[in-house]
Amino acid sequence: MLRHRLAVVLVTALAPAVWGTTYLVTTELLPPHRPLLAAVLRCLPAGLLLIALTRRLPQGSWWWRALVLGALNIGAFQALLFIAAYRLPGGIAATVGAVQPLITAGLSAAVLGDRLTLRTVLSGIAGVAGVSLLVLRAGATLDALGVAAALGGAVVMAAGVVLSKRWASPAPLLATTGWQLTAGGLLLVPVTLLTEGAPPTHYTGANLLGYAYLCLIGAAFTYVLWFRGLRALTPTSVSFLALLSPVVATVIGWLALGQDLSPLQALGALIVLGSLVVAQTQRPRTTGPSAPGARSASAPPVRENA
Template sequence: MLTTALAPAVWGTTYFVTTEFLPPGRPLLAAVVRALPAGLVLVALTRRLPSGSWWWRAAVLGALNIGAFLALLFVAAYRLPGGVAATVGAVQPLIAAGLSAALLGERLSLRTVAAGVAGIAGVSLLVLRAGARLDGLGVAAALGGAVVMATGVVLSKRWTSPAPLLATTGWQLVAGGVLLLPVALLVEGPPPASLTTANLAGYAYLTVIGSALTYALWFRGIRALPATDVTFLGLLSPVVATTVGWLALGQDLTPAQVLGGVVVLGSLVAAQIRTRKPAPQSRPQPRPTVPQTQRS
């Protein structure tokens, strides 16, 4: 659980890295650099390619978990204030809980639903600002991002790959990066002619730490944990992003934001609680009696 939580916690630093280190106006390029090189390196290191049905399964999972999700995420980020996009995206655990009940047979408990609603409320307190504007296409993109990511997590749980974890991670990153590459070229044009040292450092961080390492931890968690539990951990990203903004950028941290962070963490804890039935205790077997004739 803790190692899986590292992934969304690291993803919470993406906004800081993007604004402080990367060239402006190139979010799709950042998404491609984040996914494709890391995937190619993992595939080269593991020397394992998909086989059989895993050619199309890896493509579907890569599109859901990486390509489509990041594209919709950046559309929402461009058309909505960050607080609105994060609040809409916080419905992902509830969507994953419903899909897990339908596709995986997991029980949808009242505690899970209550924790999901509390998570949305906590994120809204943490990042939503008064007077935030709404954009129909932006809201649709944010909601679509939550749907495709939740679907990707649930299908990753349903389709257990026979390959090593790093190989499966590499397949999905390559598939998502290949999907994003033509979109980035069409929307943003070719990469900048020159990059600064800070730009290269930012891209290296997103590729190595923000993608290769964290997605391996994320997919490892999907294999080991219930899908709903994994998606709840995604609520850590806005908490970390707000904390980094306060510590590194000097942004204000209001009492309402502190309350929102506490509510989010409380929802995470509540979502992980499982009611364990006590194991049935076996009654001691009576000792066999020895007939009187045998005693003599």
Template sequence: MPATSRTTTVLITAIAPAVWGSTYLVTTELLPPGRPLLAALLRALPAGLLLVALTRRLPQGVWWWRSLVLGTLNIGAFFALLFIGAYRLPGGVAATIGALQPLLAVGLAAGLLGEKLTLRPVLAGIAGVGGVSLLVLRANAALDWLGVAAAAAGAGVMALGVVLSKRWASPAPLLATTGWQLVAGGLVLLPVALAVEGAPPAGLTAGNLAGYAYLTLFGTAFAYVLWFRGIRALSPTNVTFLGLLSPLVATTLGWLALGQSLTPWQILGGVVVLGALAAGQLRPAAARRSRASNVRSRSHQHPHAPQPRQYAR
């Protein structure tokens, strides 16, 4: 993939975690309290049904069970574990544990995709965890071990979902495969939400409906299409490092919209997060040398010789 095209792909993919960073603000300001699983269900299932209706395409063959597995990992299990961790832990602790996702993806990509395990992404992943902890962690944060386990498992299933999404490249259009995963994840969440929280509350306000609509259309349908588009074009390591944008955007929105203060340590944490995110997008030196060698080789070909076609990753 040409450098300019790759940079554009990274920037477009980064919109997804940036949008997800607004979830905390929308949830706290617009949604009814105490219904996190309902919010997750209403994010996933309507968005998935909308995309399936637009594409008018259903899975075929192995993509029935693959969509269920990927939808459970990327949506159903991830959302449930995310909200369990968020409810049982201070937000800073949950976000810090969630920042382990790039490190987990590095290891899984090496094992499942054969990507070479190098020191740079490992160090960048450690820096990302440290930066997020400076950004959001508080000294008096209390630990609940069930919450810690849920947050860690959430990071793990999301990392595995991203890697498997790369391993199982779907021949179907992007909107269709995104819709299949969202529907599968929503159906996994449906019995859990009903069993834990019961039926949706009566008398939802206009603000509640606006919040749910935002999370469904922008926070899920729009954002996940961009996210899965990035997975198709980039490595899982590149994509998961972009997830570090979420706590950064959430903290920035809290400062801008809610008047929350920023300490020097938080500002330092934000700088470290941006540095880790940028380091996570760098190609391995061997890949850069290989690309440069290919460019030089093509430049020495006869000017009228047929040129090889270029395909995006």
């Protein structure tokens, strides 16, 4: 049982680890000043591909549930993420976003009945401290709207993770992932056109390679792993894994771009990894509808899919 859970954790951790490569791909391969276009081309084609592979469309309440989940996990999160990235130094945006596991733990306690333990809270605080040491730079300036966007991104992603656990879909994993990516991508299209204008008419080979990587690997592959992990683990456990992204991004910047890696950054990475280990080794304890064998009265029975 423990070996199986460890395998699920490690496979799920591949998703945020791959997301940590997004900065390198964006800066080295994609056109400049088009972050929302990158988000659309990352999510929408990936979602349509998964829907085409499964040939499953939502039924009944899953039309609006897929829209809500797609907005929270994909559309609203991506939009707020890029607003924060534009208005804040990367270190501040990442540090504010690192509060997501704590928010997820609180929402899980309120919505799912998961028990909020001191160990979880301390692990979350350690994760924020580790990320701040890893990415925060001296002299970074604050922007109220940027901080609000970064915090809003953490809140909507946490809400999406918790609701994804609450609403157990009877459809195959690939189908529900495709619905969310498609819904989120469609919601991003008008925002992208209003803020960035029409997309470029010419793309280089490097641009196409970057978009293909973000779509096939950075979205279709990783979100399937992410939501698969969420079916087997608690939302709080999954959210802690997201802290791997800034760790991977920093290491790649050091290895591939020749960026400096200070002793404080190395210490921050160790603290983040330590908080992840502590969070994953805690036995999930529940008091409400997410307890083993319990199910929400409004949730349909889950059919397992290979």
